Amino acid sequence: MHQFDVLQRRELEYALYADTPDLLLALDQARAQSQASREQVTTLEGRLLQSEKLAAIGQLAAGVAHEINNPIGYVGSNLNTLQEYVTNLLQLVQQLLACLDGEPGSKEARAKVAQLTEAAELEFISTDLPVLLGESQEGIQRVRRTVQDLKDFSRTEPFQFAWADLHQGLEKTLNIVHYELKHRAHIVRNFGVLPPVFCSLNQLNQVFLNILLNAGQAMEAQGEIQITTRVGDDSDDWVVVEITDNGPGMTDEVRARIFEPFFTTKPAGEGTGLGLPISLRIVEQHKGRIEIRSTPGVGTSFLVWLPIQPDFRSDSGDDHGQ
Numbered sequence: 001m002h003q004f005d006v007l008q009r010r011e012l013e014y015a016l017y018a019d020t021p022d023l024l025l026a027l028d029q030a031r032a033q034s035q036a037s038r039e040q041v042t043t044l045e046g047r048l049l050q051s052e053k054l055a056a057i058g059q060l061a062a063g064v065a066h067e068i069n070n071p072i073g074y075v076g077s078n079l080n081t082l083q084e085y086v087t088n089l090l091q092l093v094q095q096l097l098a099c100l101d102g103e104p105g106s107k108e109a110r111a112k113v114a115q116l117t118e119a120a121e122l123e124f125i126s127t128d129l130p131v132l133l134g135e136s137q138e139g140i141q142r143v144r145r146t147v148q149d150l151k152d153f154s155r156t157e158p159f160q161f162a163w164a165d166l167h168q169g170l171e172k173t174l175n176i177v178h179y180e181l182k183h184r185a186h187i188v189r190n191f192g193v194l195p196p197v198f199c200s201l202n203q204l205n206q207v208f209l210n211i212l213l214n215a216g217q218a219m220e221a222q223g224e225i226q227i228t229t230r231v232g233d234d235s236d237d238w239v240v241v242e243i244t245d246n247g248p249g250m251t252d253e254v255r256a257r258i259f260e261p262f263f264t265t266k267p268a269g270e271g272t273g274l275g276l277p278i279s280l281r282i283v284e285q286h287k288g289r290i291e292i293r294s295t296p297g298v299g300t301s302f303l304v305w306l307p308i309q310p311d312f313r314s315d316s317g318d319d320h321g322q
């Protein structure tokens with residue numbers, strides 16, 4: 001071997017040796033990247049599955065609402081007729097008794113009738129029956145409203161913008177979460193005067209729903225949820241819906257992650273970790289933002305800021321939300 005070859009070979013060996021750490025590092029990085037993209041794929045698959053599941057639930061809700069509507073229709077109308085019949089029958093009984101009172105009939109007959117009406121608790125039934133029927137009608141009314149709300153919520157055509165009354169949306173949402181919240185929290189409304197807002201109200205209702213449910217779920221015992229609405233502090237062009245609970249609040253670590261898809265502190269099966277990411281997306285589509293104030297042991301406020309008329313012209317990367 002020539003002297004030259006030996007030198008050259010040694011040089012190459014040195015070069016190779018010197019590069020090895022870099023190569024190993026690059027290899028490590030490539031491995032990490034492929035691991036990360038594998039994880040990303042898994043996450044995306046999970047998200048797809050979830051959104052399919054959500055869509056399926058929406059469809060189910062629409063179907064169930066439709067199924068319930070029909071029986072509720074005739075039960076409601078039968079109740080109306082029943083109320084008429086019962087009123088007539090009770091009147092008839094009173095008239096018959098009055099007739100008997102006017103007749104100089106036998107004493108025994110009257111005593112017998114008195115005994116029978118008492119045994120049948122006629123007096124009690126006469127007062128209780130209309131109350132029961134009234135309550136049932138109220139119940140049916142409530143079911144009807146909930147079914148209508150469910151139908152609105154499961155509507156698939158998204159983001160139809162129109163001028164809308166946010167208070168109406170909030171009331172509808174409160175009606176939906178009524179049963180969920182009633183044992184956990186007392187609701188206080190501090191509604192200000194709001195102008196109509198150009199928005200997709202059904203979508204915003206979903207935001208309010210998620211925040212209200214979270215507030216309720218955060219509360220162990222009887223808590224309080226305050227809903228405050230007002231025109232923005234610095235600008236008349238904005239409105240804010242503030243939902244405050246006096247639950248346990250969040251640590252900074254939790255607070256930093258709540259908009260991450262699938263981040264949840266709730267037990268499996270209870271939380272999907274999708275409520276807030278979905279809400280943020282909806283609010284961002286409205287060119288708005290969500291602000292959070294939370295103190296452990298004191299409570300949490302979610303402030304949903306919305307422009308009264310979003311400007312869709314600048315549809316480039318907006319960085320709302322925080």
Ligand SMILES: Nc1ncnc2c1ncn2[C@@H]1O[C@H](COP(=O)(O)OP(=O)(O)O)[C@@H](O)[C@H]1O
Pocket residue numbers: 210214215218245247248249250254258263264265266270271272273274275276277300
């Ligand atoms: N009002 C609140 N009080 C305390 N923690 C909250 C509140 N709202 C949200 N969080 C936290 O944010 C997390 C994510 O919420 P969300 O996206 O709605 O998913 P999920 O409710 O399914 O857990 C919750 O698991 C909880 O830890």
Ligand SMILES: [Mg+2]
Pocket residue numbers: 210213214271273275276
């Ligand atoms: Mg939630």
